[in-house]
């Protein structure tokens with residue numbers, strides 16, 4: 415495996431922080447795929463004021479990347495240069511009231527859905543099936559089973575790269591399919607969702623249905639990253655990504671320790687020993703085969719971040 419280029423260390427240039435900063439933190443254990451190299455620095459700010467002060471004083475040339483539960487990420491084997499921000503305690507409060515839920519960006523989507531259900535609030539059941547954080551859900555416009563963040567978000571508190579805290583109304587976040595137009599380098603710190611009074615039994619039943627549907631159709635207990643590729647727009651193809659992948663004969667295709675799921679072929683798996691290069695390379699091979707058989711170029715939905723540790727090879 416090719417070694418990642420060694421970059422000058424930036425630990426000594428970090429501004430003061432009430433939270434925690436660590437150098438050379440291997441990210442693999444914290445990602446859903448369980449792959450990936452080390453972050454040069456991981457910062458866990460104590461709260462939003464700490465995050466704002468830290469970013470305001472951090473030299474502007476140092477790259478900053480927020481990550482949540484890393485359920486939509488391939489972290490490459492060479493690691494991540496700069497500062498990775500992980501929000502934790504100080505960003506996970508959840509408050510419910512008569513017509514909505516306000517949640518910190520580190521709160522898990524499932525926990526927010528459960529709080530809403532306990533408060534008898536309907537409209538956020540879809541969050542129960544998405545294994546990420548609220549920050550990642552806003553950034554990705556996460557959605558499932560007929561609901562998405564764009565459909566229920568009121569506002570998000572976002573910290574800009576220069577440390578300014580902005581409250582941005584949902585209508586100004588440019589939501590599109592699995593996309594939000596956050597300010598460049600913006601980090602979601604808190605979000606407010608609309609919900610309505612509902613019947614607790616019906617809400618619980620809806621969440622149970624979502625759980626059962628997922629268990630039946632997706633490899634939810636595997637080391638995966640969710641849907642790998644976006645469905646092509648109808649103007650390009652009337653087929654979903656998984657149908658194109660299946661028709662290209664890629665169901666079960668393997669490369670190193672990576673495999674296309676037999677259960678849902680738009681999911682890639684770390685079957686045990688995969689590197690990020692195996693997973694990314696397998697994804698590229700799937701794209702190549704789908705293009706060869708259907709003429710459609712699949713677009714990655716999973717975000718790939720960091721420095722390659724080895725060049726993805728293409729299978730013969």
Ligand SMILES: Cc1cc2nc3c(=O)[nH]c(=O)nc-3n(C[C@H](O)[C@H](O)[C@H](O)COP(=O)(O)OP(=O)(O)OC[C@H]3O[C@@H](n4cnc5c(N)ncnc54)[C@H](O)[C@@H]3O)c2cc1C
Pocket residue numbers: 446479480481482483484485486487501519543544545546547548549550551552553554555556557558592596600601602603632633634638639640641717
């Ligand atoms: C089994 C499985 C099933 C899934 N099913 C679905 C599904 O049905 N629907 C769906 O939409 N997704 C699904 N996903 C994908 C994933 O769970 C969502 O995209 C989720 O919203 C990502 O949240 P996260 O906290 O894990 O973000 P990460 O994966 O950590 O990051 C994703 C992106 O969000 C950015 N980000 C993270 N936190 C912040 C923040 N605080 N501020 C700004 N940007 C931030 C990151 O920089 C990155 O670009 C699934 C994933 C898995 C593994």
